[in-house]
Amino acid sequence: MGQIIPWNFPLLMAAWKLAPALAAGCTVVLKAAEQTPMTALRLAELFQEAGFPPGVVNILTGFGETAGAAIAAHPDVDKVAFTGSTEVGKLIVQAASGNLKKVSLELGGKSPAVILADADLDIAIPGAANGIFFNHSQACCAGSRLFAHKSVYDRVVSGIADIAGKIKVGPGLDPATEMDPLVSEEQFARVTGYIENGRQSGAHIAVGGNRVGNLGYFVAPTVMDRTTPDMRVVQEEIFGPVLCAQPFGDDDLEAIAKQANDTIYGLAASVWTRNGSVAHKLARRIRSGTVWINCHNVFDASLPFGGYKQSGWGREMGEEVFHNYTEVKAVTAAL
Known part of the structure; x- marks a missing residue:
């Protein structure tokens, strides 16, 4: 799984992305925003200290137009999850067409x-x-x-x-x-x-x-x-x-x-x-x-979060987030 997070809530966005992917049994390559990489790098150290096997969680730094684009286009990445601008989200959709990888996008808003x-x-x-x-x-x-x-x-x-x-x-x-x-x-x-x-x-x-x-x-x-x-x-x-x-x-x-x-x-x-x-x-x-x-900006981990129209595809958090990191398989056997 490839994950690309923004700079505005760097640690929170890393948690939103990593937790459900790992719970679903996926391995992850996560790219931090170039403006705010330090929290993600510290998080990588904590994963090591906690004893996670090598290769399960991989934290990258780099620019979006290079490191981010490589994740979105790479044929060995089965799914990319992105949070950021609608403009970049559209570029990720184009890059993902190479191997038709699954894409979830949490993009811009004008609420x-x-x-x-x-x-x-x-x-x-x-x-x-x-x-x-x-x-x-x-x-x-x-x-x-x-x-x-x-x-x-x-x-x-x-x-x-x-x-x-x-x-x-x-x-x-x-x-x-x-x-x-x-x-x-x-x-x-x-x-x-x-x-x-x-x-x-x-x-x-x-x-x-x-x-x-x-x-x-x-x-x-x-x-x-x-x-x-x-x-x-x-x-x-x-x-x-x-x-x-x-x-x-x-x-x-x-x-x-x-x-x-x-x-x-x-x-x-x-x-x-x-x-x-x-x-x-x-x-x-x-x-x-x-x-x-009668409130605004109130969140709960059990509530799905994501957008209609050009605010994105899919949902973060809640039960809905696991649809981003799982595939349904039908197995039929003649007995």
Whole structure:
């Protein structure tokens, strides 16, 4: 089995990949992200200390376009599991065609947070803020598109902007820091480029929108108001602390779901309302692998995680993950 993990949760992603594969009886070659290899290498040492037989778990470092591509294309790899961007996921699918290896993909997202008129705003506002700004928004399931009913929209946007403005941005080793820097110069350029594009497209910056300090890759938590569905910042994954907010005035669940589903992605979503029946009806209409109700970014090892549409193939965690690492065999004998 070949496994390729991203840089945003390096140890967690290694655990998500390795545990089910090993439980299913597979041997693994896992490539760590070039930006964050150290945790995976330490994990390899722990496997050795635990007495795993040689060759069962193999940890590689290297760049995606070389080491990752080799794993995806290698004829002796029967299955490749990848977590990362949709663009790279498509390249892996192409590379896997050589021997038609099985592929599972956990890819990008542009997850909606839908706040209905009756939502408890004391829960929804900080919950939606955490949904986007958790881990500096370097998370595939970040709630980066905010839809709030027009009757509560102004209060929601101002509330999230107030929270964003108070987040302490600084070095990760500082105990007082609440949001540390982006992972690299490349990611910093990507995020600030999107912010500038949104500004030029007519979005209003309610808070943030700027670099923090003169050194490092620090970006202020940003809330963009007056965004429209055609904007790049609304349609494309930014992977940084940028929330794009839009009001809606329709109470029809089909219309609300249509807005939430207006994306190539379908990884996650959250619905905020006091009405449990409405929450489940809307959750059923939203095309995403995970829908949270009155929360966001809540995980459990027993729950499957993965996406619809261009957010991927297959599921991580839960019973579903074992479909990634097993094949069904029928044996028929004449007695």
